[in-house]
Amino acid sequence: MLAASRRPNIRLCDHTGLALPIAPALTGRMTHIRLTPLAQSLPATVPFVGPETQERARGSAFEARLGANENVFGPSPQAIRAMAEAPQWMYGDPESHDLRTALAAHHGCTPDHIMVGEGIDGLLSYIVRLMVGPQDAVVTSAGAYPTFNYHVAGFGGTLHAVPYVEDHEDPQSLLAKAAEVDAKLVYLANPDNPMGSHHKGEDIVKAMDDLPATTLLILDEAYVECAPEGTAVPLPADDPRLIRMRTFSKAYGLAGARVGYAIGHPDLIQAFHKVRNHFGMNRAAQAGALAALNDQPYLAQVQQQITQARDQIAQIAQDNGLTPLPSATNFVTIDCGRDGDFAKAVLDGLIAQGIFVRMPFVAPQNRCIRISCGTPAMLQALATALPKALADAKQG
Amino acid sequence: MLAASRRPNIRLCDHTGLALPIAPALTGRMTHIRLTPLAQSLPATVPFVGPETQERARGSAFEARLGANENVFGPSPQAIRAMAEAPQWMYGDPESHDLRTALAAHHGCTPDHIMVGEGIDGLLSYIVRLMVGPQDAVVTSAGAYPTFNYHVAGFGGTLHAVPYVEDHEDPQSLLAKAAEVDAKLVYLANPDNPMGSHHKGEDIVKAMDDLPATTLLILDEAYVECAPEGTAVPLPADDPRLIRMRTFSKAYGLAGARVGYAIGHPDLIQAFHKVRNHFGMNRAAQAGALAALNDQPYLAQVQQQITQARDQIAQIAQDNGLTPLPSATNFVTIDCGRDGDFAKAVLDGLIAQGIFVRMPFVAPQNRCIRISCGTPAMLQALATALPKALADAKQG
Incomplete structure (x- = not known):
């Protein structure tokens, strides 16, 4: 029943081009393991080697x-204290109610505009799963966030990449490509990783005049707390054209806790309930993020x-x-x-x-x-x- | 661009039959939100209301x-200390190397037989995603774990349920149904939730003689540390017929930390790398689980x-x-x-x-x-x- 022979080792590629051998690959000959055709086609890669x-x-x-x-520089001491005091024998609140309420106050919207998830990575997985099926077109920049590309590939989408322009992701060419390929999603990080560059939020808004009516913009603002005033896009939380991604992993110093959140129209936020891991949030992480937010x-x-x-x-x-x-x-x-x-x-x-x-x-x-x-x-x-x-x- | 009217409220159903109103449902009329046909068909339910x-x-x-x-009764004081000391500004090790190594020693297998994930819920989502596509058959017991059913529905699978027999999940009828419908997966919790009943591990092994060669058994042993000796199934870790699910949420007292693990054949474990959220594990949770494991x-x-x-x-x-x-x-x-x-x-x-x-x-x-x-x-x-x-x- 076990495979008689093994394929050559699959290799992991990281951001630096390093490649490390990992365990032998799935042979597909084990009768009890009937992967879907899509899963069978996917490589066992990781976006980054840790x-x-x-x-x-x-x-x-x-x-x-x-x-x-x-x-x-780490998280607020109040966040550290809140995490230490959180009773880890209890499951976390599946609604992340207290954190969503505080985030809503912070951003001037309602909790229905906020989805808390297991880091931006987790939220990207959910939004791609909700919207991208086999052969659906998605647009990003060549060299932008590999984990987003990993999720698009993982749900069978077709990724179209446009080049950076002068070390900036280029909204104009992203949106032109989205129109050309009828993209369901277009990904733009502002500020950008890995180049550190940024656009003014108002320039993003202007560029969005060319966003196709059938394309959702994922605006990854993971680094926005490190950026100059005016970098965050000045649009209402319920603008249905985009979903914004934020995180406690960067300026708030809680990368290990895995807390990200999305801001978007309530109808879109609501859709996450269809697929998300409702009890996926670490309880101490919820408490830590709340305390970090409250320690401006x-x-x-x-x-x-x-x-x-x-x-x-x-x-x-x-x-x-x-x-x-x-x-x-x-x-x-x-x-x-x-x-x-x-x-x-x-x-x-x-x-x-x-x-x-x-x-x-x-x-x-x-x-x-x-x-x-x-x-x-x-x-x-x-x-x-x-x-x-x-x-x-x-x-x- | 916003929906002109709203559908009636979707309602959440919980384990008790309670139903609570939540926000209005996605109308599907927002042009920027083009859900996949599968996502469009899914209700915005939660398996349990918290x-x-x-x-x-x-x-x-x-x-x-x-x-x-x-x-x-909570986790080991050593786990609490380890979590408090974990540097939460660092992402967790995406390999969960130290925890997997310790679990391998604990179970007498190798780290390649172990996949650590965001609770059993997260691992169930991954294994269903890997193996179940639209209309693929899956078998469980009527009244067994709703979150498993949620994941099967979420990836478009067709769920077949067999009744309990004398308040026990019944391996014979589960496996007979699996053969009848050519199931890719069959789910069995031992001990069982919500009835608290259990089978001897050796009886599960005997019943597995009838497991179709093309069906993978998911054996959920979340509660096995609370069960009599002999409940855990006495099979080698690399038996390709099944994947075992274990957790730190129950006897180890770390439900809030979200740490589960799967034990299975390395070829199957390897497949998780195709789809999992590689950086999804909370760093303190990894440390806490390791300390809890070490405090037998x-x-x-x-x-x-x-x-x-x-x-x-x-x-x-x-x-x-x-x-x-x-x-x-x-x-x-x-x-x-x-x-x-x-x-x-x-x-x-x-x-x-x-x-x-x-x-x-x-x-x-x-x-x-x-x-x-x-x-x-x-x-x-x-x-x-x-x-x-x-x-x-x-x-x-």
Whole structure:
């Protein structure tokens, strides 16, 4: 009944181009495992290889964890306290009522405009599942968030990608492509990851004049709390043309808790109830996110720390003859000045010295490496490691 | 662009038959929201209404939370400490490597036999998504776990249900039905929820002689740590005929953390990587589950507390002239001796007095109410409330 032979190992591809072997692939010859044709066609890939996987492969921990755009400054102490006090023997409230109510007050809408989910990743999975079936067209930028692409592929959609324009995702070409292919969804991150660039919210609104009436815009504002005033799109919560994604993983410092939320028209928010994992939210995470939201002074302090860290990363880049790109996020993307192979060599040189970083994976953005804001000690480690990584890359 | 009119309210059905209004339904007339035909056909239901929702509806908190089969004795203090110490600014390890390694040692298999996920609910969603497409046949028991049914419906599968036999899920009729309808999946919980009954593991193995070669058995052993020795199915981890579901939500006391795991053949476990939310695990939850697993003496103590609480619930039932059913779980199902309407009246009478309980929802099992193990104080509150609930139900 077991497969007599095995296919070659499937390999995982991460954001940096690293590839790691994983367990042998499903052979499809086990009679009890009748995958759907779609599932059978999917590779067993991951959008990103985690830093822990890399640490296990290299046999030691990273000195500086600057690759996943986590917030090293951490969550509000009030969030930490709320999580510690949450009774974890109880299932979380499946409505996330208290958190949704607080978010509604924060954003000036009603709880019916808010869906709380297991990070933006989880919410993206739900919205793709609701709207995308086999061969349905979806539009994104080449080099934008791979996890969104993973979900589109996972539900059989057809992804159309348009290039960045001057290191920005380009709303005009995204929406033109959406019209051309009759896209059900178009994805736009503002600010952008991995480039750190941003558009003014009012410019997004103007571009949306060209949004086809049959296309929903997913506007991923994961980094918006790190961005200048005016970056968030100034549209009412119930505008039916778009759904906004927000998270507690970045500026709020709760990446490990898995709390994201979507803002949209109540009819669209309501549809999530059809498919979501109703009891999927960690109870302490709900409490932690609520406490973090209620501690806006702490958020303001973190925003200052992020600004300082961005300046410090930019200075380190310039000290090494590299060009830091302007950032509206909690990371700085550094132009290494040559091609993707060179940037990859620099990245490898940093990783070899215990500095976890990632990089864009599509040309010409892959001339860059991406450094998350770190503590002064972590950035000192970066400053120490970068000259050698650069020198080795130039020799390579 | 917004819908000009609204459909009537969709209503939620819970395990008790309670129905609560929620927000108006998606009209399907918003041009930007083009749901898939499958999503359009799905109701916006929840498998269970949470106790918090009921508390908000009634305007006060429950005195005794005995309805969701949570573990009121809570997790190991070591788990609480591990969760408090986990750095929540970091994403969780997407491989759950340390937890999977420990689980493999615990079960005498390899980490490749283990998939950790966001509770059994999350894992059920993934396995259904992998194997069930529109019109694919799936078999379960009428009155068994509604969340499994929700996932089957959510991916377009056709559910076939067989009745309980003497308050037990019946492996023979489940497997006969699977052969009859060419089921891709058959679901069996052992021990069973909501009846608390169980089969010996070796009897499940014998029944599996009739498992069709093209059907995968999902064996939900969520409550197995509360059951007598010999309940867990004595089969090797890589038996390709079944996938086992386990959880930290019940005996380990971590329902709020959302940590479940599946044990199965590596080829099947590998398939989860095709669709799962790779970064979906809460970091503290991973650490808490690992610490809970490593504190087996605490688990043994909880098992004793559960046994005592079951005895106490049985005594309360008998003191009121009702019949407690034998339980291999952390709850006791009480036969109220009449029909479903009567049991529902008893349940309503308990809820009105601040005692949160649930009940089976299919006849003839709906002659019962289901009481989770509680602290002595909670069970004292139950003992106080039950006579009035019964008297009122008899008068009703």
